[in-house]
Amino acid sequence: MISRRHFLIGGAGLLLPGCDRLDRNDTFKEGLRAAERLTMAAQRLVTDRHALAREYGPEDISPVFRPNGNVMPQSPDYARLAEGGFADWRLRVDGLVERSLSLSLAQIASMPRRTQTTRHDCVEGWSAIGRWTGVPLARLLDLAGLRESARFIVFHCMDRFGALPYYESIDLIDAFHPQTILAFGLNGRRLPIANGAPLRLRVERQLGYKHAKYLERIEAVASLEGVHGGRGGYWEDSNDYEWYAGI
Amino acid sequence: MDRAEAVSEVPERVKRHRLPTRLWHWVNAVTVIVMLMSGLMIFNAHPRLYWGEYGANADPAWLQVSATADRGFLTIGSATIETTGVLGLWEDEHGIVRRRAFPSWATIPSSYSLAAGRRWHLAFAWLLALGLIAFLITSLFNRHIQRDLLPRRHELRPASIWHEIKQHARLRFPAGEAAFRYNSLQKLSYFGVIGVLLPLVILTGLTMSPALNAAWPWMLDLFGGRQSARSIHFICAMLIAAFILVHLAMVVLAGPINEIRSMITGWYRIPPARKP
Missing domain, CATH: 3.90.420.10 (Oxidoreductase, molybdopterin-binding domain)
Structure with missing residues (x-):
């Protein structure tokens, strides 16, 4: 019998190993890291360099x-x-x-x-x-x-x-x-x-x-x-x- | 009877979804799932939610996932339910007992890594935000929002909504001419997700950024503080997850091949009107 939990685990089981594999792939990781640099550039763009924290x-x-x-x-x-x-x-x-x-x-x-x-x-x-x-x-x-x-x-x-x-x-x-x-x-x-x-x-x-x-x-x-x-x-x-x- | 008369004029197929809608749908199908699963990984780093500006372990949490030696628990307000196996304490795919909030099948990556979860989350956040903005601009211009998504006044009447709820509960989906348009429940849920939940989840996400707090301190006031923003962010995420589950169930019940094909090719086969 396949329970709902096993069904979900099975579904995620198809997706997750893919994500985990991607996560170990250096090219993919570099792509995600590019977003980090984009985030920094965007935040610096909209934030006055002397803007004070509350x-x-x-x-x-x-x-x-x-x-x-x-x-x-x-x-x-x-x-x-x-x-x-x-x-x-x-x-x-x-x-x-x-x-x-x-x-x-x-x-x-x-x-x-x-x-x-x-x-x-x-x-x-x-x-x-x-x-x-x-x-x-x-x-x-x-x-x-x-x-x-x-x-x-x-x-x-x-x-x-x-x-x-x-x-x-x-x-x-x-x-x-x-x-x-x-x-x-x-x-x-x-x-x-x-x-x-x-x-x-x-x-x-x-x-x-x-x-x-x-x-x-x-x-x-x-x-x-x-x-x-x-x-x-x-x-x-x-x-x-x-x-x-x-x- | 109106319906029966209309049948003869109803074409068999209509072009239901335009290209921008289809593109955004499938980009989002991937993006939102990644955001949800990587978000659960981030939540696992501190599975407690608070209201107000601050909140840490010594402060009262309105929601928390916890574990004892052999059981997992979810606490919301003063109510605690045991969640062993699903939340707080569960077995991973190798049969090893883990004490973390969300289980490995629900998170990206599957093993604990806050750094990797954040890397996925903050990269795909750009796709989510830019995709939403592009879709909103396109759909205002081509009048998709005004024409198809905004509920008409008569559709918002309680009697009309109650009628739709009964029809849905009986699994009687619109057919014939009525299937040209979204029904009021569809409009309300699509508009709720596109117009309310997605903007809210993005804005509360940005409100958690200490750098943006310095740039736009009004965001902290808008949501009642950083920890409130974090709580609202989580609630929106759960509502989006609930929407996805209902949405998938409806697709399956309404005829998955026709529905999925229409979101790929744009063409939707109109279900023949039922006999009165």
Whole structure:
């Protein structure tokens, strides 16, 4: 006897192996990836490069801001830094810059800061609203002085997935966006470890995996090709996520 | 009796569907199925729906698919039903028990990959959106929408709709001259899908984009926040899936060869009028 379920499975069984096979076909995959570039171009076309993400009121803040990805970097170095309240932690800014920087948390916290209550959208579908305080990335990049050849900003992190360190990258349009900040505060308190202490990126017009946590180094590069897997981020290299995460 | 008189003048075949309609139908047949199945893959990454701007695991969900050690559940509001085998907990084609919302036969790709599901979904979304825009423009120009799809006032009267429902329930489909046009239930469902569900599913999809939220923040207000847009997106998708099932059932009941041929060649054989 053929049940309805078996009938459906049989029907899908004809379609699905086809889709799965197509999904493994490099030419087809490249075709789908072309749509990703089209999406980025179209979104950049209709979005003013300084258009601000919506900022919310205090009453809109999520009761619990869900941490995601790594919530506690496993290295002994990180444990030691955390124990000392990140007093010994430094952020390096280097690569294609005129002056390399090495900044302590106190130095960063003493710079002109920006506080913004924004919505964090995970690629999985959930959203959380939090109030972030940090220093605009543009400020640090101006201090370091970007060289002409710099095209992307790479964020190197202290957490790992297995053997691979987390990292992310954005282009200069997002890097100099007024809401792109390096946050050390969440909801009026010091940034919790689960949310990326001591410092994390906020790049408000893209999905959550772009918002690198546990920062230790910011590098200006001309191309993403030489960086780790070459696709601009940990998830991009390991799981085929899109580099542009505007949708 | 009117019908009987008309029979003699009713041609055997009519050109029912114009080329733009046929092209769009078959592009959509593929696109919408891909959108639905890849969308279910994306849903599997976080099988909970919320109202408002935010919503994550600590917040109350109005719909959720979940699993215990050996059973799957669907919860809508305060009602929970067991869905073991279909939703939440099911066996894949190798007999391995999986704890995911939608089963592998319903998703693209069949094994879990949010990245691949998104790649399919966001690429075919272009076909869906551009196809709809092209169809709407063409069909306004050739008056297909005004002439064939918009219900006339008298067709919207409750008595007229109730009559159609009874006719459909008895599987008495229009014949003779009446088969020239779409009946009121057809008009309402086609117009509902083309004029309401497809635009809504596209707009709520765009409202989930943080980049477009910055460009067009009014979209967030239109749908009551990003998580509301996500919920409406899912509801529209389910209604489109329901439309497809009913549509396929009607095609089968109304004579699949004639119906499918008319959507390929355009030519539709008019069913002879029934004896009164």
